[in-house]
Amino acid sequence: MSLRQILxxxxxxxxxxxxxxxxxxxxxxxxxxxxxxxxxxxxxxPIGENQTFILGILNQDEGIPLEIQTIFQNETLMGNWTxxxxxxxxxxxxxxxxxxxxxxxxxxxxxxxxxxxxxEIIEFTSEDQAESDxxxxxxxxxxxxxxxxxxxxxxxxxxxxxxxYGLYLHENLQSVDPTLPDFPVNITDNILIKxxxxxxxxxxxxxxxxxxxxxxxxxxxxxxxPGGSITFTMNEEISVSIPTYSLFGLSxxxxxxxxxxxxxxxxxxFFCMEFRxxxxxxxxxxxxxxxxTTYILGTFIIQIPVIIGQAFLLFVSSLLMxxxxxxxxxxxxxxxxxxxxxxxxxxxxxxxxxxxxxxxGTILGFGGPxxxxxxxxxxxxxxxxxxKKFIPTASGIARDFLIWDFLPLTHTVSALRQVLLYNFNIxxxxxxxxxxxxxxxxxxxxxxxxxxxxxxWRN
Amino acid sequence: MKKIIEVKALKKxxxxxxxxxxxxxxxxxxxxxxxxxxxxxxxxxxxxTSLRMIVGLLRPDAGEVTxxxxxxxxxxxxxxNVLGIIPQTPTFYEDLTVEENLWFLAKIYDIPKKxxxxxxxxxxxxxxxxxxxxxxxxxxxGGQKRRLNLILALVHxxxxxxxDEPTPGLDPQSRxxxxxxxxxxxxxxxxxxxxxxxxxxxxxLSNRVAIIDNGKILVLDxxxxxxxxxxxxxxxEIELAGQPREKKLKPLAAKLAxxxxxxxxxxxxxxxxxxxxxxxxxxxxxxxxxxxxxxxxFKVGNLSLRGTTLEDVFINLTGRRLxx
Numbered sequence: 001m002s003l004r005q006i007l008x009x010x011x012x013x014x015x016x017x018x019x020x021x022x023x024x025x026x027x028x029x030x031x032x033x034x035x036x037x038x039x040x041x042x043x044x045x046p047i048g049e050n051q052t053f054i055l056g057i058l059n060q061d062e063g064i065p066l067e068i069q070t071i072f073q074n075e076t077l078m079g080n081w082t083x084x085x086x087x088x089x090x091x092x093x094x095x096x097x098x099x100x101x102x103x104x105x106x107x108x109x110x111x112x113x114x115x116x117x118x119x120e121i122i123e124f125t126s127e128d129q130a131e132s133d134x135x136x137x138x139x140x141x142x143x144x145x146x147x148x149x150x151x152x153x154x155x156x157x158x159x160x161x162x163x164x165y166g167l168y169l170h171e172n173l174q175s176v177d178p179t180l181p182d183f184p185v186n187i188t189d190n191i192l193i194k195x196x197x198x199x200x201x202x203x204x205x206x207x208x209x210x211x212x213x214x215x216x217x218x219x220x221x222x223x224x225x226p227g228g229s230i231t232f233t234m235n236e237e238i239s240v241s242i243p244t245y246s247l248f249g250l251s252x253x254x255x256x257x258x259x260x261x262x263x264x265x266x267x268x269x270f271f272c273m274e275f276r277x278x279x280x281x282x283x284x285x286x287x288x289x290x291x292x293t294t295y296i297l298g299t300f301i302i303q304i305p306v307i308i309g310q311a312f313l314l315f316v317s318s319l320l321m322x323x324x325x326x327x328x329x330x331x332x333x334x335x336x337x338x339x340x341x342x343x344x345x346x347x348x349x350x351x352x353x354x355x356x357x358x359x360x361g362t363i364l365g366f367g368g369p370x371x372x373x374x375x376x377x378x379x380x381x382x383x384x385x386x387x388k389k390f391i392p393t394a395s396g397i398a399r400d401f402l403i404w405d406f407l408p409l410t411h412t413v414s415a416l417r418q419v420l421l422y423n424f425n426i427x428x429x430x431x432x433x434x435x436x437x438x439x440x441x442x443x444x445x446x447x448x449x450x451x452x453x454x455x456x457w458r459n
Numbered sequence: 460m461k462k463i464i465e466v467k468a469l470k471k472x473x474x475x476x477x478x479x480x481x482x483x484x485x486x487x488x489x490x491x492x493x494x495x496x497x498x499x500x501x502x503x504x505x506x507x508t509s510l511r512m513i514v515g516l517l518r519p520d521a522g523e524v525t526x527x528x529x530x531x532x533x534x535x536x537x538x539x540n541v542l543g544i545i546p547q548t549p550t551f552y553e554d555l556t557v558e559e560n561l562w563f564l565a566k567i568y569d570i571p572k573k574x575x576x577x578x579x580x581x582x583x584x585x586x587x588x589x590x591x592x593x594x595x596x597x598x599x600x601g602g603q604k605r606r607l608n609l610i611l612a613l614v615h616x617x618x619x620x621x622x623d624e625p626t627p628g629l630d631p632q633s634r635x636x637x638x639x640x641x642x643x644x645x646x647x648x649x650x651x652x653x654x655x656x657x658x659x660x661x662x663x664l665s666n667r668v669a670i671i672d673n674g675k676i677l678v679l680d681x682x683x684x685x686x687x688x689x690x691x692x693x694x695x696e697i698e699l700a701g702q703p704r705e706k707k708l709k710p711l712a713a714k715l716a717x718x719x720x721x722x723x724x725x726x727x728x729x730x731x732x733x734x735x736x737x738x739x740x741x742x743x744x745x746x747x748x749x750x751x752x753x754x755x756x757f758k759v760g761n762l763s764l765r766g767t768t769l770e771d772v773f774i775n776l777t778g779r780r781l782x783x
Binding site for chain 1: 514536543555559595615
C-alpha cells in the first residue's frame with residue numbers, strides 16, 4: 001500500500017463526483033432542501049407557548065449555616081435579599097434549595113400576553129418515585145437538587161462577589177478585604193435534570209429550566225449604594241429568555257446528524273461501481289498490490305471534505321431558516337463531525353454485502369432514516385436498558401446504557417441537543433462526544449475488516 | 460520451454476442442492492513461457508471460472524495452481540503486478556478520459572510517474588487512440604472502447620496476460636486488429652491465456668488449445684494436431700431443409716457410409732439438422748452425395764465446403780456445435 005495508490009483511488013472518485021451532472025448541485029441543494037422541508041412543515045406554529053410543564057423536584061438540599069460576617073467582615077450588607085436571616089446577618093437555615101423552588105413555582109411567561117405559570121411543581125421525597133412518574137409521563141421533567149446545593153450556591157456567590165470586589169477594590173472600596181478564598185465549585189455540577197431526551201415536553205421544559213438555572217447563577221447585581229455602602233441585589237425576577245422553539249427548532253440536532261449519515265448513499269454510487277458483477281475493474285485492482293485498506297482510505301479521503309461541507313451547509317441552512325441555537329454552534333459543528341467514520345462505515349458494510357450501486361444506494365437511503373429513528377433523532381425511543389447507570393453525565397451521576405446507545409448517532413444527537421438546545425459546554429457533553437467518537441471509530445474499524453474480508457479477499 | 464503456470468486437478472462448484480453446478484471438474488495442464496494458450500469452449504463451459512481460479516481471483520474447491528512456482532491464492536506479494544487481465548466486459552470508468560483511466564490503473568499498480576507516462580503514451584499509440592486520449596470514454600465508439608479495454612490490463616507491464624473473450628460483438632476489422640495485438644504480446648515477452656468460444660480465434664492465435672466443455676478439458680494440443688486428430692480430408696457441411704430431426708438423419712448417414720460403390724467417406728457427423736461429411740478428394744464425390752440425399756426424400760437447404768476446423772473437433776468430441 002502506498003500513498004500513490006490511495007491518492008489514485010481518491011482522484012478517480014473525486015473526478016467522477018465532479019463530472020457527474022447532478023452530484024455537486026445535489027450536495028449543495030440537499031442540505032438546504034432537507035432543512036427547508038422541515039422548516040416548511042414544522043416551523044409555522046411554535047410549540048410550548050403558554051404551556052405549563054409538570055416539573056418534578058426532588059429537593060435533597062440540606063441548607064447551610066451562614067454568617068454574613070465571615071464573608072464580608074465589617075462591611076454593611078443591604079439590599080432586597082430574599083432571606084430574612086441574610087438581611088439580619090444571622091444564621092441561614094432555610095437553604096437555597098427552597099429559594100430556588102419558590103422561584104420556579106412563580107415563574108410565568110412574562111414575555112407572553114398570558115401570565116400562565118411555566119411550571120406546575122410536584123415535589124418528591126423519593127428518587128424511585130420521581131423516576132417512576134417520569135417513566136409514566138406523569139411529570140415532564142425531574143430536577144434533583146442535591147444535598148450540597150446551598151453550599152455550592154453560596155460558594156458560587158462568594159466567587160462572584162470576590163471577583164466583583166476585586167474589580168471595585170481599586171476604585172472606591174479600599175476598605176474591603178479582597179482576600180476571599182477561591183471557590184472552584186460549579187453549581188451546575190450538582191444539579192441533576194432527568195427526563196427522556198426524545199420526549200418533546202422534556203426537550204422544551206429542559207430548555208426553559210436550563211435558562212432559569214443560568215439566570216439564577218447570574219443572580220447578584222452589585223452596585224454602590226448611598227453612603228459608600230455596598231448593596232447586593234438578587235434578581236427576584238429572573239430574566240428567563242424562553243425560546244419560542246417550534247418542532248422545527250427542536251428537530252435541528254436530529255436533522256443535522258441524520259443529514260450527515262444519509263450522505264453515504266451518494267458516495268456509495270461512486271464507491272462500489274467496480275463491484276457490479278459484470279464489471280471487472282475490481283479484478284484489475286485486486287491483482288495489483290492495492291489492498292482493501294488502500295481502497296477504503298482512498299474513498300475516505302473524498303468523504304472527509306464531502307461530509308465536512310455537508311455538515312457546514314446543514315448548520316448554515318438551519319441558521320438561515322431561523323434556528324436560534326442556545327449554545328456554541330462551533331462546538332456543535334465539531335460534534336456533528338464525530339459521526340464521520342460511522343457514516344463511512346455504512347458504505348463499507350453495505351458494499352461488502354451488495355454489489356450493485358443502485359441497491360447499495362437504496363439500502364443506505366432507507367437505512368439512514370431507520371438509524372435516525374433508532375437513535376431518537378426524530379421520535380422518542382423505548383427505554384430498553386442494557387446496563388444500569390453506565391454512562392457518565394455532566395451531573396456526575398451515570399445514566400443507563402440503553403440498547404440504542406450502541407449507535408454512535410444516539411450520542412451525537414444527544415450531544416448536539418445538549419449544546420444547541422440546552423447550552424451545555426464541552427465538558428458537560430464530553431461523555432457523549434467520547435462515546436460518539438469511540439463507537440464511530442469502532443464501527444469504522446469493524447466495517448473495514450468486514451469489507452476487506454467479504455468484498456476484497458473473499459473469492 | 461519454461462513452465463509459467465501449473466494447474467493440477469482444479470475443481471469448482473457453485474450453488475447448493477438442486478442448483479448445484481459443477482463449473483470446473485478437475486482440470487490439469489501446464490502453460491509455458493511466451494506461448495498463447497487457448498481455452499476453447501461454448502458459453503458456460505467453465506473457461507472464465509478456470510481463468511479466475513488460475514489468477515487467484517476465485518478460490519478453487521480443490522486442486523492446485525502455481526504461477527512462477529508460487530500459489531496465487533496466498534496473497535504472495537511477488538505475484539502482484541505479474542498478472543494482467545483483459546476481461547470480456549469493460550473495465551474502464553465511462554466518465555473519465557482515456558488518459559485518466561490509464562493513470563488510475565498506473566497509480567493503483569504503484570508505477571512511478573515517469574515510467575507510467577512512457578507506458579501510457581506507448582499503449583495509447585499501439586491502439587491508435589492518440590487523438591482521443593483526452594476524450595471522455597462515453598464519447599468513444601464501441602470499437603475504440605474495446606481497444607482501450609485491451610491496454611488497461613497492460614499499464615503495469617504484466618508478465619502474464621489473460622484475455623477473457625476479447626472479441627465478442629466486434630466488427631471484422633476491429634477483430635483482426637485485436638488479434639494482431641494479442642498475437643504480438645509474446646514478442647514482448649508475455650505469456651497469454653486466451654478464452655474464447657470462437658474456434659477461428661483459438662485456431663489463429665493459440666500455440667496450444669484446450670477444448671473445454673462442462674468443466675472438463677476434452678483435448679489439449681496444438682490446433683494443427685487437434686484438427687488432424689479427427690482425420691484427413693476436406694469437409695462438406697450439408698444443412699437439410701425442413702428441420703428434420705436428428706434421429707431421422709442417423710439412417711441417412713448410415714446409408715451414405717454404406718453406399719455402393721464406396722465413396723469412400725472418412726467420417727460423417729450429425730449435428731442438429733446438418734450432416735458434416737469428411738472425405739479425401741471430396742469435390743468429385745459431391746454430386747453423388749447430393750443426389751443420394753435427394754433420393755432419400757431430403758432437401759438440401761445449404762451447403763458449404765471447407766477444411767477441418769476446431770469446431771469440427773468439438774463436434775466430433777461432443778456431438779454439439781460450439782454455438783449450441
